[in-house]
Amino acid sequence: MAGYSASAALGVLLLFCCSTWAAATDYTVGDSTGWANGVDYSKWTTGKTFVTGDTLTFNYNAGIHTVDQVSATDYSSCSASNALSTDSSGQTTVTLSKADTYYFICGVAGHCSNGMKVAVPVTASSTSSPSPPSSSTPTPPSAGTTPSTTTPSTNKSSPRTVSLPYVVTLTGLMLLKLVLL
Ligand SMILES: [Cu+2]
Structure with a gap:
């Protein structure tokens, strides 16, 4: 019995995680060249659109x-003495959490x-405000015994409007029902 509620909780968790999922991009600075001397990184950033979450x-x-990571002023003067953060591990990953310009330099002299x-x-990111909170509430399985009242047969002209969150919600509900049976 306790297993059932745990599975149900998992199903609900799955619903929430999938409906709020948004793609973030990971950029490798300099691509195959990496972080090295003699590269023009202004060329690398040209044409790329960085959004929050990347x-x-x-x-x-x-x-x-x-x-x-340095200020705009220290970026211009190549000064690393007031760095906001520093790393020399060989692989540094930075999450771009703010809508701002990020400045990075190598702190080694020259x-x-x-x-x-x-x-x-x-x-x-334009996907930061996707869903109205009231409409995304899934119907509990026990209330789904009268489905005929909610299916209008006249609305067959737009079958393509079924959205991903809707499908995910439906799948989640089916999973819940399976678990509860
Ligand atoms: Cu260096």
């Missing part, structure tokens, strides 16, 4: 370079002026 991954040899600097403009 991540940046810097790949480099541990101890040879660093990834320092590397920033040799090209190891990148400015990443981040805009707010």
Whole structure:
């Protein structure tokens, strides 16, 4: 009996996780070149649209370079002495959580002026306000005994409007019903 409620809770959790799922992109800085000297990272950012929730991954040899997040001023002057964060692990992943411009430089002397600097403009993700809270409430399985009243047969002209959250909700309810039987 306790197993049933646990499975039901899992089903509900699944519903919530899937209906709020949104794709975030992970960008590898410099692509196959990675984080290195002599690369023009302004070329790498050109044409890319970074939105909140995306991540940046810097790949480099541990101890040879660093990834320092700095202010716009320190970015311009290649100064790493007031870095907001620094890492030299060899792989640095940064989540772009704010709609702001992120500035990164290498803190090793001479590397920033040799090209190891990148400015990443981040805009707010358009998928941050997707669903009205009231309409997404799933109907409990016990109340679904009278389905004939909610199916209008005249509305067959638009079968393509069935949205993903609807399908996910339906699947979740079927799963719940299976578990409860
Ligand atoms: Cu470096």
